[in-house]
Amino acid sequence: GAVVSQHPSWVICKSGTSVKIECRSLDFQATTMFWYRQFPKQSLMLMATSNEGSKATYEQGVEKDKFLINHASLTLSTLTVTSAHPEDSSFYICSASRPGTGNTIYFGEGSWLTVV
Amino acid sequence: AQSVTQLDSHVSVSEGTPVLLRCNYSSSYSPSLFWYVQHPNKGLQLLLKYTSAATLVKGINGFEAEFKKSETSFHLTKPSAHMSDAAEYFCVAAGSSNTGKLIFGQGTTLQVKP
Numbered sequence: 001g002a003v004v005s006q007h008p009s010w011v012i013c014k015s016g017t018s019v020k021i022e023c024r025s026l027d028f029q030a031t032t033m034f035w036y037r038q039f040p041k042q043s044l045m046l047m048a049t050s051n052e053g054s055k056a057t058y059e060q061g062v063e064k065d066k067f068l069i070n071h072a073s074l075t076l077s078t079l080t081v082t083s084a085h086p087e088d089s090s091f092y093i094c095s096a097s098r099p100g101t102g103n104t105i106y107f108g109e110g111s112w113l114t115v116v
Numbered sequence: 117a118q119s120v121t122q123l124d125s126h127v128s129v130s131e132g133t134p135v136l137l138r139c140n141y142s143s144s145y146s147p148s149l150f151w152y153v154q155h156p157n158k159g160l161q162l163l164l165k166y167t168s169a170a171t172l173v174k175g176i177n178g179f180e181a182e183f184k185k186s187e188t189s190f191h192l193t194k195p196s197a198h199m200s201d202a203a204e205y206f207c208v209a210a211g212s213s214n215t216g217k218l219i220f221g222q223g224t225t226l227q228v229k230p
Contacts (some may be wrong), residue, residue, distance in 0.1 A: 006159070034217070034218075040220075041225075042223070043206065043222050043223045044160075044206070045219045046217065046218070046219050049217070091157075093159055093160065095160075095218075104150070104162065104165055105150070105162075105208075105210075105218055106162065107152070107159045107160040107161075108159050108160040109158060109159040110157070110158060112157065114212065
């Protein structure tokens with residue numbers, strides 16, 4: 001079964017509004033989670049590293065104020081796309097490393113964001 | 117710097133024939149390597165992983181991969197392709213600092229023809 005869960009799977013929002021995507025580790029604690037963005041027919045692009053209880057670490061070129069990450073608990077990280085625009089439409093995927101699995105990363109099912 | 121290169125962006129095979137998806141890595145140390153599969157509009161599913169134990173790694177759905185240090189390769193194979201294997205495949209290396217950061221290959225689209 002799923003080890004990392006994302007919600008929602010699909011979301012449509014109006015341009016200028018904000019949308020939140022949740023990433024949960026289902027039966028383990030994840031001090032670190034990762035957020036990726038994937039454009040059609042392309043590989044995953046790491047956006048940021050979400051750290052429980054501290055600020056996220058963003059990759060170069062990713063706007064911190066646009067993509068707000070909150071890792072308030074050991075099983076939940078959220079990505080909020082603020083003031084969304086059509087160019088933010090994409091597939092967003094989170095991941096987490098499950099302890100005791102030898103450095104194995106598990107991915108969420110992904111969330112499709114469409115900004116209209 | 118670490119890097120992962122998938123040598124083919126697109127592979128097409130007939131159902132029932134072998135599958136070979138090629139991956140080369142560049143690293144100053146022996147990395148942890150993974151193959152993930154992504155079906156359309158879905159997240160990534162782990163197929164198999166190499167973490168410095170046996171060099172021949174068996175995964176789910178009949179896939180396996182062999183770590184060859186001399187060739188810096190980690191090619192994915194399957195003896196007989198099934199229609200359901202059609203998907204995007206990613207070869208991935210774990211970052212050196214063991215932080216959970218991953219280095220992705222560009223992906224290979226596997227097409228399976230009936």
